[in-house]
Amino acid sequence: MIMLAFFARFFKKHPSVMEKHTARIFFTNTLSGKKELFIPQKPGIALMYTCGPTVYGPAHIGNLRAFIFSDTIARVLKVAGYRVRRVINITDFGHLVSDGDDGEDKMTKGLRREGLTLTLENMRAMAEKYAAIFFEDIAFLNIDTKEITFPRASDYIAEQIAFITTLEQKGYAYRTRDGVYFDTARFSGYGKLGGITMCCQQENTRIKKNKEKHAPADFVLWKSDSKLGWESPWGRGFPGWHIECSAMARSLLGQEIDIHTGGEDHIAIHHNNEIAQSEAASGRTFVHYWMHNAFLNMGSEKISKSLGNAVYLSDVITKKFNPLALRYFFLQAHYRTPLSFSWDALAGAASALNRLWDIAREIAIESKHKSAPSEIRERFLATMRDDLATPQALSVLWDSLRSEEYTPEEKWGLIEDADVHLGLSLVNPPATNGLTEKNVPEEIRDMLARRQAARDSKDFKEADRIRGEISDRGYRVDDGPNGPVLTRTTL
Numbered sequence: 001m002i003m004l005a006f007f008a009r010f011f012k013k014h015p016s017v018m019e020k021h022t023a024r025i026f027f028t029n030t031l032s033g034k035k036e037l038f039i040p041q042k043p044g045i046a047l048m049y050t051c052g053p054t055v056y057g058p059a060h061i062g063n064l065r066a067f068i069f070s071d072t073i074a075r076v077l078k079v080a081g082y083r084v085r086r087v088i089n090i091t092d093f094g095h096l097v098s099d100g101d102d103g104e105d106k107m108t109k110g111l112r113r114e115g116l117t118l119t120l121e122n123m124r125a126m127a128e129k130y131a132a133i134f135f136e137d138i139a140f141l142n143i144d145t146k147e148i149t150f151p152r153a154s155d156y157i158a159e160q161i162a163f164i165t166t167l168e169q170k171g172y173a174y175r176t177r178d179g180v181y182f183d184t185a186r187f188s189g190y191g192k193l194g195g196i197t198m199c200c201q202q203e204n205t206r207i208k209k210n211k212e213k214h215a216p217a218d219f220v221l222w223k224s225d226s227k228l229g230w231e232s233p234w235g236r237g238f239p240g241w242h243i244e245c246s247a248m249a250r251s252l253l254g255q256e257i258d259i260h261t262g263g264e265d266h267i268a269i270h271h272n273n274e275i276a277q278s279e280a281a282s283g284r285t286f287v288h289y290w291m292h293n294a295f296l297n298m299g300s301e302k303i304s305k306s307l308g309n310a311v312y313l314s315d316v317i318t319k320k321f322n323p324l325a326l327r328y329f330f331l332q333a334h335y336r337t338p339l340s341f342s343w344d345a346l347a348g349a350a351s352a353l354n355r356l357w358d359i360a361r362e363i364a365i366e367s368k369h370k371s372a373p374s375e376i377r378e379r380f381l382a383t384m385r386d387d388l389a390t391p392q393a394l395s396v397l398w399d400s401l402r403s404e405e406y407t408p409e410e411k412w413g414l415i416e417d418a419d420v421h422l423g424l425s426l427v428n429p430p431a432t433n434g435l436t437e438k439n440v441p442e443e444i445r446d447m448l449a450r451r452q453a454a455r456d457s458k459d460f461k462e463a464d465r466i467r468g469e470i471s472d473r474g475y476r477v478d479d480g481p482n483g484p485v486l487t488r489t490t491l
């Protein structure tokens, strides 16, 4: 450990030594509020933890913004030469799952909605059902899961109990009649993330005050429950939800990690609580770079299941958008900028992405898939490594691909770089632009087949007439190198 700290200090002083193996990347660290050069604890390896979904229903597209954000960080790190080890937890039980120690338990709410009785087995089964949908969604969005471990919180009960025991032994926890709480007064740096002061950690006044707590900011580590849960030194019950992240991060990545991500809603309470637990237990810095994405909003409200305005990836697909249009939509804004969702804005992103795919198909043919180095590629890399400046990276991409200045090989090189960083399938654009057997109406499929038959028999007049009919129904057909490509042009 002393060696690791030595390396970290050494590379901070002499970053050029490290550059020989890995490129310089800057990230905005919520801890300092500033853009900082990324220096991992171990040269060449980035350890990264992302707060994952509570699987009581499908993740909405706001949640998905958080996972596209962390995927983009990992992509930038990998291209820059890092080995990235990642964890995204799956919260598959919960008792006190609001940020404070109040509100309704989301998993219980989910079981009631599905007409299932409240048992651990039912909770687990429901969790796995929605975890499967989450995995499908992130696969649709080209989120690279190769280096990610997805631990279930319920598989780490022993680790959470051990963690709470350590906190108790070190004097950071106290018992009440309803469980065990973290004593924030004992942790001097409490609230350091985002500059949260104790004044602001008031309990929600609408909720009955918890008289057992010594201070409003204290939070539950173990909640007793006589009917449901796991046995523990504090009786049957559940871990509080903050502890799962601290325990799983420590078990799977170690006591000190490089990057921790999540949505900005987690800064004030959840992440300050994670810091308090982890640093109180280990006496070491838990996370060196805290990174947070801004919210996806609907009008002036955040997208959230509880507000009833949630949109899901399944809605995006039902409306015949390629899921990658959503990814493109997110990348058009910087991750720290709040973004407002509308179907029109998504349609704009879809049509831009379709144009980009068309251009990429043409350049693939012109360059014969051969790439050449160029300054545009350097510029593209520089924008991505400057705190993931994806809007600027997209404009470098557009400007360069449209420009006459560069050769097809240089452009193809840029497309390859853009593809690994942005995950937009630019090297292999989908032949159907995301339209599949399932979501193209039978009538259109029939017209496509008739048009192809007309073309095969060289009746181009008839083929053009059918193309016009297809266009009247809101689809465009282009003849690509691998056959006709269908694009949805209207909602």
Ligand code: AMP
Binding pocket: 051, 052, 053, 054, 061, 062, 063, 064, 065, 066, 261, 262, 263, 264, 265, 266, 293, 294, 295, 296, 297, 302, 303, 304
């Ligand atoms: P949850 O399942 O509520 O714990 O959320 C999973 C992740 O999505 C967390 O990192 C949240 O901070 C993030 N998140 C939740 N709602 C939004 C939103 N509307 N926009 C962006 N990120 C969000």
Ligand code: ZN
Binding pocket: 050, 051, 052, 245, 270, 274
């Ligand atoms: Zn977390």
